[in-house]
Amino acid sequence: MSSLYIHIPFCTSKCPYCDFYSQVGSQQQINEYVELLTLNIKILEDKTSSPRPFETIFFGGGTPSLLSIKQIEKILNRVHRSFGIETDAEITLEANPGTVNLEQLQGYRQAGINRLSLGIQSLKDENLQLLGRIHSVSQAGKSIDAARSAGFDNLSLDLIFALPNQDLPALEEEIFALLDFSPEHISLYGLTFEEGTEFSTRLQSGELSSCGENLYAEQYRLLHEQLLAAGYEHYEISNFARPGRRCRHNQIYWQRKNCLAIGAGSHSFIEKEWGERWHIPPNLKHYRESLQYGKNPAELLETYNRQGAMKEFAYLALRTSTGIDRHKFKQKFNLPLEQVFPTALEKTSNFLRTNHDYYNFELDGWLLYDHLISHFL
Ligand code: SF4
Numbered sequence: 001m002s003s004l005y006i007h008i009p010f011c012t013s014k015c016p017y018c019d020f021y022s023q024v025g026s027q028q029q030i031n032e033y034v035e036l037l038t039l040n041i042k043i044l045e046d047k048t049s050s051p052r053p054f055e056t057i058f059f060g061g062g063t064p065s066l067l068s069i070k071q072i073e074k075i076l077n078r079v080h081r082s083f084g085i086e087t088d089a090e091i092t093l094e095a096n097p098g099t100v101n102l103e104q105l106q107g108y109r110q111a112g113i114n115r116l117s118l119g120i121q122s123l124k125d126e127n128l129q130l131l132g133r134i135h136s137v138s139q140a141g142k143s144i145d146a147a148r149s150a151g152f153d154n155l156s157l158d159l160i161f162a163l164p165n166q167d168l169p170a171l172e173e174e175i176f177a178l179l180d181f182s183p184e185h186i187s188l189y190g191l192t193f194e195e196g197t198e199f200s201t202r203l204q205s206g207e208l209s210s211c212g213e214n215l216y217a218e219q220y221r222l223l224h225e226q227l228l229a230a231g232y233e234h235y236e237i238s239n240f241a242r243p244g245r246r247c248r249h250n251q252i253y254w255q256r257k258n259c260l261a262i263g264a265g266s267h268s269f270i271e272k273e274w275g276e277r278w279h280i281p282p283n284l285k286h287y288r289e290s291l292q293y294g295k296n297p298a299e300l301l302e303t304y305n306r307q308g309a310m311k312e313f314a315y316l317a318l319r320t321s322t323g324i325d326r327h328k329f330k331q332k333f334n335l336p337l338e339q340v341f342p343t344a345l346e347k348t349s350n351f352l353r354t355n356h357d358y359y360n361f362e363l364d365g366w367l368l369y370d371h372l373i374s375h376f377l
Contacts, residue, residue, distance in 0.1 A: 002051040003252045004079060006037065007263030008061040009282070012099060015132045016198035017191060021265030021282035022062040032288070033263075034071045038078045039291045040262040045082035047296050050258050050270065053084030056249035057091045059113075065095035069107030076112050090115055090248040092156075097143035098135035105150035115247075116147050117156040117187070123177040124170070127163055132198075137177075144181050154245060156185035161219045162211040163191050171219050175226045184245040188223055188238050190216055217367050224363055235321045237366045254316045256309075261298075263287075268298060274309035277302045306333060310340055315373045323353075323360020344375035 010025030010033070025033070057079065059072070067075075072093070079085060092115040093108060105116070120140040122128050128136060135143075147155055159178060161171055178186065193200045193210060202208040211219070224234055232240040236254065239247065252259055256275060261268040265282035269275060278298040280287060290297035304312065310333050317324040329337045337359065338345060345352065351365035351372055365372060 002054055002083075003056040003058070003249055003257070003259040004054045004083070005249075005259060005261040005263075005266055005268075006057065006059045006064075006075065007261065007266040007280075008033075008059060008064040008067060009263065009265050009284070010066050011061070011063045012066070012096070012134050013132070016202075017131060017193070019194035019197050020062065025066070029284075030066060030071075033284070034067065034074060036288060036291050037075055037262055040297065041075075041078045041082050043291065043294070043296050044260060044262060048260065048270075050083075050260055053086050053089070054079065055086050055089055056252060057085065057089060058249040059093040061094055063096045063099060064093050065099045065104070065108075069104060069111055072108055072113065073111045085112070090154075092117055092247070092249060094119065095143070096135065097140040098133070100143050100146065102146040102149055105146050105152065109151045114152075115154040115156065116152045117158065117185075118143055118147065119158045120144075120178075121158055121160045122163070123159075123174045127160075127166070127174075130163065131160065141181075144183075154185070155181075155183045156187060156247065157181065157183040158187045158189065160189050160191050161223060162216045164208050164211065166211065166219070167215075168218060168222055171222060172226070175223065179226075179230050184242050185247060186227060186232065186240040188220075188240070190220070220367060221363065233321070234363075237319050237369060251320075254320050256313060256316060264297075267301070274304040274306055275312070276300060276304070309333070310335075311377055314341065314344075314376045318359075318361055318365075318373060318376075319369070321360060323358045325358055327357065341376055347375045348372045 009022045010030055011022045013024060014022070076085070091113050093113045094117045096119050118140070121131055121133055123137050123140065125137050144155065157178060159174065193203045199208060203210060227240045228234060232242060234240050235246050236250070239250070241247070253269070256269060256271070258271050259269045261280070264280055264284050264287040266280050268278040270278065279301045280297045281299065287297050313329065313332070314324055324337060326337055333340070345359070348365070351361055351368065352359050353362055361369065361372070
């Protein structure tokens, strides 16, 4: 199995809570970047023995919907020539509702994009303004309608919760509004105040307040209950899907399968021995110069030993509802899980569900995931 992630580090404006690698880019910068991506693919073709063709491709950002239809076609054609793309591949593009229209979405669909992830983030205008988003609730609705009209039958919507001054009834209204759109997939993010962001400064000055642990937990529970009642599967800490609509790309990541990545600020995982992680530094100048000199811009970040690989296998699997497959673990590492993590299993036993085949967390375990997982690290 093999996947490709393509990072597009440009946005129309910078949201005050965001610490992703993205910046406001000119059309000229975007045009040049697309050329660099095609060079990156050619270099990767020569330097990797990763299985091919790709089963999933993910355009993430930043705002990939700033790319024109022709630019998306150009990148996908290059990927196709260099690596091949499975006929039933999942090809996702993240789009910002303020940047798309029907014609553009029809073009993306024809270019081969078959899954759209729309960053609607909230269904209340006052929240969108607080978050510094460039779109309104009405524009979000129009983008969703346009995506459906363009033929997207696999739509994921993002929602941010735990916002300042958001109480449970207000969140519940947003959930009902979200469900009215019947997305196939929903990703939820609890607002965090990351260091270096404008929101973090505003939190420190007292201008903003965080929602607090208790309300965070109540909101998470409410989302879980309402989305399950509406027929979604809560298949990963932050992700819900209709049956059969789980994101294939992200599952490859959680299973430690090959995921190549191109673009400044991207990360790859290679299934070589116990695993390797590579990254391309989040620096456009470095990216341009490396590629123009015919060099691979990726740098080795980590080579895993067996111990490191076992830890990562466990903590990534415990993010998912399936959890750790005991047989797969033993087959892969030649040791039973119980022998490797006896203390961690004991300390997390109140939250771990187990049977003959799996160990997994339920809702309460996911709420304490950061704390519980520390026992495995
Ligand atoms: S659109 Fe997304 S990636 Fe861009 S600044 Fe806003 S949150 Fe960050």
